[in-house]
Structure formats: C-alpha cells, structure tokens
Amino acid sequence: MAFLELQNVTKTFGDHTAVNAINLTVQKGEFVSLLGPSGCGKTTTLQMIAGFVPLTKGIIRLDGRDLSNVKPAERGLGIVFQSYALFPHMTAAQNVAFGLEMRSIPRSDRDQRVRDALALVGLAGYEERFPRRMSGGQQQRVALARALVIRPQILLLDEPLSNLDAKLREEMQIELRQIQRNLGTTTILVTHDQHEAMALSDRIVVMNKGDIEQIGSPQDTYHSPASAFVATFLGKTNAFEGEVQVAQGGISRIIVGDHVYTASAHIKGPVIISVRPERISFAKAGLRGTVCTRIFRGNHWLFQIKTIAGVATVIRQNDGTSMPEEGHDVHLVWREEDTFVRANSKVG
Amino acid sequence: MQSSSPLFLSTQTRSAWGLILPSLALFLAVVIIPLIMTVMLSFHDWGQYKGIETVFILKNWYEIWSDSYFHEMFARTFRIAVLVTFITMALGAPEAYILNRMRAPWKGVFLLVILGPLLISVVARTLGWALLFGGKNGVVNMALMKIGVIDAPLPFMFTETGVVIALSHVMMPFMVLSIWAALQKLDPQIENAALSLGASQLTVMRRIIFPQIMPGLLSGGIIVFSLAASAFATPAIIGGRRLKVAATLAYDEFLNTLNWPLGAAVAVLLLVALVIIVVSSNALIERRYKAVFE
Numbered sequence: 001m002a003f004l005e006l007q008n009v010t011k012t013f014g015d016h017t018a019v020n021a022i023n024l025t026v027q028k029g030e031f032v033s034l035l036g037p038s039g040c041g042k043t044t045t046l047q048m049i050a051g052f053v054p055l056t057k058g059i060i061r062l063d064g065r066d067l068s069n070v071k072p073a074e075r076g077l078g079i080v081f082q083s084y085a086l087f088p089h090m091t092a093a094q095n096v097a098f099g100l101e102m103r104s105i106p107r108s109d110r111d112q113r114v115r116d117a118l119a120l121v122g123l124a125g126y127e128e129r130f131p132r133r134m135s136g137g138q139q140q141r142v143a144l145a146r147a148l149v150i151r152p153q154i155l156l157l158d159e160p161l162s163n164l165d166a167k168l169r170e171e172m173q174i175e176l177r178q179i180q181r182n183l184g185t186t187t188i189l190v191t192h193d194q195h196e197a198m199a200l201s202d203r204i205v206v207m208n209k210g211d212i213e214q215i216g217s218p219q220d221t222y223h224s225p226a227s228a229f230v231a232t233f234l235g236k237t238n239a240f241e242g243e244v245q246v247a248q249g250g251i252s253r254i255i256v257g258d259h260v261y262t263a264s265a266h267i268k269g270p271v272i273i274s275v276r277p278e279r280i281s282f283a284k285a286g287l288r289g290t291v292c293t294r295i296f297r298g299n300h301w302l303f304q305i306k307t308i309a310g311v312a313t314v315i316r317q318n319d320g321t322s323m324p325e326e327g328h329d330v331h332l333v334w335r336e337e338d339t340f341v342r343a344n345s346k347v348g
Numbered sequence: 349m350q351s352s353s354p355l356f357l358s359t360q361t362r363s364a365w366g367l368i369l370p371s372l373a374l375f376l377a378v379v380i381i382p383l384i385m386t387v388m389l390s391f392h393d394w395g396q397y398k399g400i401e402t403v404f405i406l407k408n409w410y411e412i413w414s415d416s417y418f419h420e421m422f423a424r425t426f427r428i429a430v431l432v433t434f435i436t437m438a439l440g441a442p443e444a445y446i447l448n449r450m451r452a453p454w455k456g457v458f459l460l461v462i463l464g465p466l467l468i469s470v471v472a473r474t475l476g477w478a479l480l481f482g483g484k485n486g487v488v489n490m491a492l493m494k495i496g497v498i499d500a501p502l503p504f505m506f507t508e509t510g511v512v513i514a515l516s517h518v519m520m521p522f523m524v525l526s527i528w529a530a531l532q533k534l535d536p537q538i539e540n541a542a543l544s545l546g547a548s549q550l551t552v553m554r555r556i557i558f559p560q561i562m563p564g565l566l567s568g569g570i571i572v573f574s575l576a577a578s579a580f581a582t583p584a585i586i587g588g589r590r591l592k593v594a595a596t597l598a599y600d601e602f603l604n605t606l607n608w609p610l611g612a613a614v615a616v617l618l619l620v621a622l623v624i625i626v627v628s629s630n631a632l633i634e635r636r637y638k639a640v641f642e
C-alpha cells in the first residue's frame with residue numbers, strides 16, 4: 001500500500017482552481033519531485049500535505065490514515081521552507097532543538113541528537129551561531145537539520161535550493177540526495193528547476209496549471225514526454241512542423257521539410273515533431289540545413305541550423321570528430337523513437 | 349589622500365559646510381541657544397516683587413530637592429509614563445498582531461482606524477474623553493447611571509487613572525506602529541515552521557512571535573515613555589490644576605506664578621531625566637539584541 005496517498009485533491013481560491021483533482025501515491029523511502037512553472041500549484045499541494053492549507057475537495061492519507069482532521073503539529077512531517085523560516089532569535093542548536101523540545105525529549109538525548117543532526121548536514125561547530133551570522137547555504141542546512149532531527153515520516157522541501165548560487169546549489173543537491181539515501185526518509189521536493197528534479201528524484205510529477213501532466217522516472221519524462229507541455233518544459237527541444245501521410249500497410253510517411261521517412265505514427269495530417277537537440281545527428285541525407293552559428297562549450301558543440309522546417313538546435317558531443325563549420329550545408333537525421341509527434345492545431 | 353590641512357579646506361569640504369550652514373544656524377538659534385538660556389535661567393533668583401535676578405544660585409534646585417511637593421509631582425509624572433507604557437504595550441502587541449494578519453481590504457481600513465487619531469489634535473481627542481466621562485454630565489456616566497450600573501459618576505476627571513487612560517489612547521498609534529514594523533520583518537512562514545515542529549498556537553506566540561517583536565515593543569516603549577512623561581495637553585485637560593505633572597507644573601510656573609527660574613529648573617530636570625532614561629535603556633536594548641538583530 002502506498003505510504004502517502006493524494007486522492008482527487010482539489011484546492012480553489014475563489015473561482016481560481018490552484019490544484020485540480022490530482023491523484024498521487026508516494027511509496028515509503030521514495031524521493032518525488034513536484035515540477036512545474038511558477039503558479040502551477042506546487043506550493044499549494046505541499047501546504048495541503050503539511051496541513052497549512054485546507055483541502056477544497058479530496059482526501060490525503062498517510063500510512064492509511066486520513067489526515068483531514070490531523071493538525072500540522074500532529075502530522076510529524078519535516079518541512080524546509082523556501083525562505084528557510086529559521087527562528088532568528090535562536091542559535092543554530094536551539095533552532096534544531098525546538099522540535100525535540102516540543103516532543104519532550106529528555107535534555108541529554110536532545111543535545112546528542114542536535115549535535116548529530118548538525119554534523120549530518122556538515123555544520124558541526126556552528127551550534128552557537130545565530131542565523132543572521134550564517135551564509136545562505138549554512139542557513140539552508142540548519143533548516144534541513146531542524147526538519148530531519150524530528151525523524152519525520154515525510155520530508156517536504158519547498159524550493160529549498162532556489163536562493164543559493166549555482167555552484168552551491170549543485171553541491172547541496174548531491175548532499176541532499178546522499179542524506180536522503182542514507183536516512184531513507186520519504187521526501188517530496190517542490191521545484192521549478194528541471195535539472196534539480198532530474199538529478200534528485202526517483203519520480204517526477206510534472207504539473208501545469210493545477211493539473212498533473214505526467215508522473216514518471218526522470219528518464220521516462222525526459223525521453224517519452226506524455227504531452228507537448230512536458231516535452232518543452234523538461235529540457236530544450238526542437239519543434240518541427242511536418243505532416244503525416246498514411247501509406248500502405250498502416251505505415252505512415254512523415255514529411256519534415258524536404259526530409260521524408262516512414263514511421264508508425266498514430267495520427268495524421270499536420271503535426272509538430274519534437275526532437276531533443278542531442279538526439280539529432282549529421283548524415284549524408286536527411287533534413288537539409290545551413291549552419292548559422294556554432295558554439296564551442298568544452299564538452300559539447302552547440303549548433304543553430306536553419307532548415308525549411310524552422311531553426312533547429314543541435315548538440316553534438318565533443319568526441320574529437322570534425323564538426324561542420326558555420327555556413328556549411330548539413331543534413332539532419334533522428335531516430336523514430338527519439339521523436340514526439342503531436343497534431344499541429346495551427347494548421348488545418 | 350587626506351593631505352588637506354584644516355586651514356586649507358578643499359573646495360568640496362568648503363561647499364559641504366556652505367550647504368549645511370543655514371540649517372546648522374537655524375538649529376543653533378531655535379534649539380541650542382534657548383536650551384542653554386533655560387539652563388542658565390534655572391540658576392537665577394526670583395522674588396514676588398523683585399522679579400528675575402540674574403545671579404547664580406542653587407535656590408531653585410534646592411527647592412525641588414527638598415520640597416516633597418516636587419518629589420510627589422515627579423513621581424506622579426513617571427508613574428503615569430510607566431503605566432501608559434505598559435498599557436500601550438499590553439494592548440498594542442495583540443492589536444498590531446491581529447492587524448498584521450488581516451486580509452487586504454480590512455488591513456488598510458483598520459490601519460487607518462488606528463492611525464487616524466494621529467490626524468486629530470491631541471486636544472480634541474482628550475476633550476472627547478472629558479465629554480464621555482466628565483462628571484455627572486459625561487455621556488457614559490449619564491448612561492451608566494440611568495441604567496443603574498453605578499450610583500455616582502465614575503471618577504475620571506482630575507484623577508491619575510483618567511490621565512493614564514486618556515494618555516494611553518493618545519500614545520497607542522506610536523506603539524502599534526513600532527510593533528507593526530517588527531512584525532513586518534517576520535518571515536511569513538515562521539509560524540507554520542514552528543507548528544510543523546509540533547508547537548501549539550500558544551507556544552508559537554510565546555516562544556517564536558513574542559521574542560521577535562520584543563525589540564519593536566521596547567523601542568515603542570521608549571517612544572511612548574518619553575512622550576508620556578513630557579506630555580502636556582492631556583494631563584492639562586484631564587488632570588487640570590489639581591493633578592499636576594512636570595510639564596503642566598513648568599507651564600504654571602512660567603505663565604501663572606511667573607516664577608520662570610523655578611519653571612526652568614523643573615523643565616531642565618525633566619529633560620535631563622528623560623535623556624538619561626532613554627539613552628541608557630536604548631543602549632541596554634541594543635547590547636541585548638545586537639547578536640540577534642543587526
């Protein structure tokens with residue numbers, strides 16, 4: 001049975017639906033990310049799980065128990081807020097100890113657990129510091145230690161890394177993942193950063209305007225997006241305008257500009273074909289185009305190629321082979337399984 | 349860099365001096381000089397028939413020092429100020445907290461309700477209290493007597509209680525504003541953070557909110573205390589001539605008794621006492637909260 005279960009969970013503010021009848025199950029020990037653009041209802045969902053925002057409709061169960069009438073204080077969840085929400089008038093140790101005090105853990109035991117928690121997040125020796133005297137990354141760690149020390153059933157993280165600079169964020173991602181793996185704490189992370197979601201999660205929940213668009217592993221959501229929204233939101237993608245014609249024997253003919261190939265498409269007529277930049281390669285034949293820009297990025301090359309189906313972005317690994325130069329004509333090809341085909345509503 | 353000697357001021361320094369000179373002169377003329385003159389005045393002699401004599405004696409100061417009338421009056425002044433400070437703190441803190449939690453349209457409306465009185469003259473506000481509670485003809489007293497809750501009018505005019513209540517009302521906006529400013533700095537999620545860690549609503553108030561608005565409460569306290577101790581209009585109207593505080597006494601000495609030197613001594617003593625109290629409590633607060641709130 002699922003550890004955490006959201007059934008038909010809905011939240012409306014006035015006539016605005018922030019979260020629209022979503023269903024989600026999370027297994028024990030799993031790391032799940034809620035990913036989506038700003039305002040799609042991620043925070044609202046998290047706050048409903050935490051118990052700060054009442055549900056308009058639906059039910060949330062934790063370990064089989066209905067949470068409707070359980071106060072936030074009694075849910076036993078650890079939460080790290082986007083702003084950290086540390087208690088500024090308490091030292092790091094006092095911040096971390098607060099949850100244990102509320103649980104009436106005896107003093108000696110408490111001190112030990114506070115020290116352990118701070119050491120776990122790499123802050124041994126910072127016990128007596130006040131939050132104002134700590135860097136953003138350190139504050140974030142205190143917030144994490146404060147949430148973890150109560151041994152929460154579920155750890156809820158609301159964009160905890162968004163205030164950190166790129167380098168620190170990457171370090172914290174690795175650390176967060178390691179801590180979560182070691183402790184085995186069920187974790188739900190809210191983020192609008194697709195890289196973060198992919199780097200950390202077992203499963204990603206892609207949200208858009210209060211709906212769940214797709215739930216799947218990072219690889220699944222990236223390689224086989226369930227919708228156009230997921231395809232464009234998760235990483236860069238090329239969208240070529242084309243057409244699907246049904247040929248004999250159920251096989252379809254796909255036409256993109258001057259490139260024609262056969263594939264098993266499930267629709268016909270005008271379509272948009274999405275292909276990831278790194279899944280396009282150069283060949284002798286295929287979609288013809290001209291290299292307009294070529295950018296060297298160290299481990300890879302980034303090309304902008306003008307074709308009659310639109311400008312294509314192509315990424316090629318820097319594996320030592322010679323690459324076409326600016327102004328050269330090239331042909332682009334891709335594998336059928338690397339494409340995502342959808343109807344083009346603008347045409348026809 | 350710092351090569352220009354004081355005698356050869358750089359043009360920049362000179363133009364800076366030129367810019368602040370007018371305001372400096374004005375400040376000197378309307379604040380510092382009268383202040384020095386008041387201090388000097390307090391050492392002069394005065395007699396019913398000879399008027400002010402420009403000599404240097406400690407007569408006025410000795411009179412204040414030895415006469416229990418002045419002790420009582422200063423004790424009353426500071427007792428009223430302390431009570432007003434505590435009352436505004438006790439009422440202002442919840443008021444500011446509730447105000448801060450209100451939603452968009454109501455927040456603005458009630459902020460205006462609280463700050464609105466600042467737009468009305470203190471005299472008008474205090475007279476309002478006098479109309480409500482002034483003797484037999486006070487509206488509230490009349491009503492209460494009519495329905496038989498009380499037999500005699502509630503004593504309000506010319507009582508210390510009356511002055512304290514009316515002054516608390518007058519000073520409330522300053523306290524609310526000061527606490528409100530501290531509340532604004534609070535992380536909006538901080539209560540949720542404490543709740544999620546297992547705290548009860550009461551614990552959140554006591555352990556999380558209260559310590560954080562403490563600096564606002566204390567600085568509001570300093571403002572209210574010094575304004576209440578030196579208040580004139582409210583004690584003058586409610587307290588009248590029977591219940592004097594330092595400010596009304598100094599006023600009377602100047603304008604009724606015409607004993608300017610004694611009035612000056614009272615005024616200077618009030619000023620010095622206030623400066624000492626405010627500066628030292630401010631230093632105390634700053635030292636206490638330095639590590640926590642920069």
Ligand SMILES: Nc1ncnc2c1ncn2[C@@H]1O[C@H](COP(=O)(O)OP(=O)(O)OP(=O)(O)O)[C@@H](O)[C@H]1O
Binds near residue numbers: 013018036
């Ligand atoms: N208290 C509220 N009252 C009214 N509308 C709200 C309230 N809280 C959230 N909303 C609305 O609900 C929608 C979802 O908000 P939510 O905070 O969940 O977004 P989010 O996905 O967390 O976005 P972000 O990435 O910007 O944090 C938004 O359109 C927001 O304006």
Ligand SMILES: [Mg+2]
Binds near residue numbers: 042043044
């Ligand atoms: Mg959010």
